[in-house]
Amino acid sequence: MKKSYLNWTKSVLVSILLTLLVCSLFGCKKTDDKRSKQVIIYAYDSFSGEWGPGPEIARLFKEKTGMEVIFADCEDGGQVLSKAILEKKDPYADVVIGIDNNLWKQAYDEGILDSFVPSNANEVKAELWAKLNPLENIVTDADVKSSKATLTPFDFSPFAFIFNTKSGIEAPKCLEDLTKDIYAKKIILMDPRTSTPGLGFETWVKTVYGDRADDYMKRLEPSILTMTPGWSAGYGMFTDGEAPLVISYTTSPAYHIEYGEGDQFQALIFDDGHIMQVEGAGIVKGAKNKKGAQAFIEFLISPEAQNVIPLTQWMFPVNSTIALPKSYDYAPVPENILN
């Protein structure tokens, strides 16, 4: 009796471990029919999280098409790209979201995206298409339609320093001002190796200063309080009053206005001009549900989906027909865009 109990226990333990291993390796198989009704999307988690645009866009898309959107959350656009590259031979996702104008070249070189221009492409300005697909020589709306674009822009925002107007110091007017003594230990940046805004600032400096960019960064060093690994840590420290300046987007103040936190934080427009981040979505080459992916991309730039972007993504929608909320009066758009 005892021997059979012990044998039984041993068998159960072994079975559980084997089941776990098998499930890990093979996951769960889906039937073709179910798969054709699903669109699997790699997106960074602030897009697909509870407060991002993802859930609402997915709901509206399902209402319209009957297709279910399933998000697989990645940490950031960089991870979205690296996952898509790793799975090149047997892609899991249909759509990737979050590849921006700093990452487009890697996506292009790896050949992981299919070209696709949605039928409503002209609802988005040609210049935004051009920023994500620089090799297609897009200038006019007609160029967009005839291009082999692989990335469809869905939101954008210029990078800018957000300034705490209650800090008691004078607001800087250009990048060079930031090197002044009055801004010693007053700036929070993000590490360009680990953060998109950090990379955006690096690009901004290189665009303005060219060969003298390294010299500028050396002169800026005394002004930098810290370079955080990601935007969350940096902006969190800024809102805590740790430093009066942080690199972010011109749209950031809109959040604080919308949620009644006041107009203390303002986006500064610099005389040098600004760099813009344009985010895109693309269809993965070899996607299992290409039709669903195409329908999703088309929907993403439609007014219905684009209406969700301002108050969830806190970026500008690309669709020029969208009316922005009142809080976006505090989100300036610089006249001089450098990239």
Place this chain on the structure above:
Amino acid sequence: MLETYAYTLSVAIASTFISMILGIISGYFTSHKQFAGRRFLLSLSAVPLCVPALIVALGYVSFFGINGTANKILNTSSTFLYSTFGVIVAQGFYNFPFVTGVINDAWQGLPKETENAARLLGANEKRVFFTITVKELSGAIGAACIPVFLFCFFSFMMVILFSPVGKSTLEVEIYHSIRTTLDVGSGARLALIETGTALFMVFLYSRLIKKNQLYNSGADFALRKGERTWKWQEIFVFLIMIFLIFIFLLCPLCSIVKSSFTIKQNSEKIFSLKNYKDLFTSVKFWDALKTSVIISAVSAFFCCVVSFLYSSFVRMKEKQGSALFSSIPLIPMAISSVVISWTASLIFHKSNIFVLILLQCFMYWPLAYRQVQNGMNRITNETQRAAIILSKNKMDVLFRIYMPSCKNMLFSAFCYSFAICIGDTTMPLVLSIKGFNNLALYTYRLSSSYRFYAASTCGVLLTVLCLILGGMKNGKWLGTNG
């Protein structure tokens, strides 16, 4: 690259040194004395492993930052936090509770006979401490410090946040190679250097815990009970220790609590319960909590199963002294979560919750093993040999001797592993499991969406959960003698 390696190593060593000194001192008091807050101090040992690093970092900023509480009280604008010294102090104080827990367990289990014999022969307390106690505790000290070294060596958030501009760590360079530039070759070389260093420390650890087991194995004697009598020198040192712990650990953690009760209205921070109200009325929060509890419970269960089976195998074969068998459970500790997650994403392209459970089990079973091993070590070789001789088969020994001896430790191991798994953010993020949401990810997403105070609220809930679970010892919640 050499500079980065040297910086990573030096910060880790210095932080570990602070943790060691404070851990030994606090371990002395928790193992020898009875005082109010003793159990709370021991329960902090799980906190370094459970609370998301971002939340902890913001807590230190909130208290020690330029605009932090400390500078406001002292009316200064010190930037000490944003320096290598600040990193070392933050990491050292944040990780010392882990050392305290290990030292406490070991010191309580040391036989008094050797010390008493030395005193009888005329040795004073100082001589007894340095010639007998330190020697007997050396294994435990090493066993506690090397995991802390590894935590600091792999540290990402605090080092980058508080280090001077331009400083980097190996972990950041690996992250940059494999995630940003996609230079897999370079990333692999860096991972090799990092893991090689960590493996060397793990090897050292295996030698030291072997030493610890020699002093603690077959401990049939009673554990030390805390005394209520204090010498004035002990009171003096104790008060300094409590002051430092209060300033450098508890105050930053309390800052997180304070943030959880804060909202911003018209540019002013005000006290409010809104964050808690929003959290508890959010369906997604309860979904995340449910997922966290289920997945963490399953992962913790398998951590305990694996650690018990391995521990039983080692015990049965009487291989406790073997360097090889001592090293095997330590290998996962030598691999950073960035490297393991990246490797996992190469192997398992389509991740699911089973992959997550498998990875968490692989990474965290050594920590459960350490707890189970304490139970196994109480079984003397004579008891075991008698059991093997008198039992019908070896499985009998497993279920009739080992399991009853370890059942309290297994429960503690389960709670400890559960606490660690529930706070794990890195692996779920890197694995990108479709539709997955747990409490740690939920906290991370809050902070990515401008909701920093709400993220603190989640962080507080995670901390409380970890304090309760991590404080389970010997099947009791922070019971005496453990």
